[in-house]
Amino acid sequence: MVVKKNPGKTFEDNLQESIKQSNEKIFFSRIKDTYIPPDLRQKVRVTKNDYDCMMFARSHLFTLELKSTKEDRFSFDESIIKQHQIDKLLEATTYENVISGFIMNFREPTNKVFFVPIKEFIDYQYIAKNQIKDHKYKAKINKSSIPIAICEEIGIEIKGFKKKVNWHYHISDFITEAINTYRSKV
Template sequence: MTEHYSPALLYRKEVVLIAINAGKQFETDWKNSVNKLPDVWYYRLKDNAASFASGENTRFTSHNMCDCLVLDDKSKTLYCLEQKSTKGTSIPLSMIRKNQIDELTDASEHNLIAGFLFNFRTKNNDTYFMRIQEFNKMISEIGKKSFNQKDLSKYNTVRVQSRIKKVNYAYDVKQFIKDTCEVNNVLQ
């Protein structure tokens, strides 16, 4: 659990601990890792109101194609990344919205890299990047309603290295960019 303090409550000398779900923590850890690199830009797309309280109080909701955009200045590579995290050994396809698949697929037809960061909250914090083209190929071939690390290993994924800090993780974003740019050059 990550501790967050409300400035208003701190002013009144009260402390309230707010738990962040593990998926949001993965996104935060990734953002913090990217932001340590001076030549890499990060932008988190805003969640809409439907992301909170199960969306019961909204009449219209938009759906982002991905969680964040990352731009590497050196390679001039733009990434559209959707991040998925699970405590289990597999990721159900129900975790991924159709519009995300369709829009990442459309985006990948341009000069950028679009795909998923899959995080398995295991002892090793196994994390993989998969381009949307490889994801589409995998889904059409495996014939299952979920996929696991073994499935991912068959479809040109890039393993993202991480290390545990005290509580949270730091990701080797520099190596991720190097690896994905190399894979991108091979696949083109």
């Protein structure tokens, strides 16, 4: 019996492999999730991960939460984007040379990936949830999610290409753009 891998985990693996294959030296650490069987979840307490991974390159630390969906948006629902992750990503930005945010993978139809810095995410979420009419966004505001069109406006696209099966992402280009864009804003 072949067990099909969760597409979100495949995305995480592809991103990690792209970092390994980069021409520059990048430290990458993925924080493993603890699996608790469903029948024990009410009885066992496990600490929650602050975010999925950390990456260190060019004297900058990136704290990152990775998300993947087949939809054209990510819901703000606590089951998708957890408040403690938002809080921890924001806390990390209080340190010098730390860039924090979400890497959002929109698998269908074209597998677009965006880095959305945590401060931009929080600003958008506040405006969306409170239905503030006066805002800077060109795309439609959705009070319960962040759509791909908003990610295109406020984020950095991490370009990539499909090999035979897996994707390869241009991590060095992303690092350059993120440092140039956010080092003075964090």
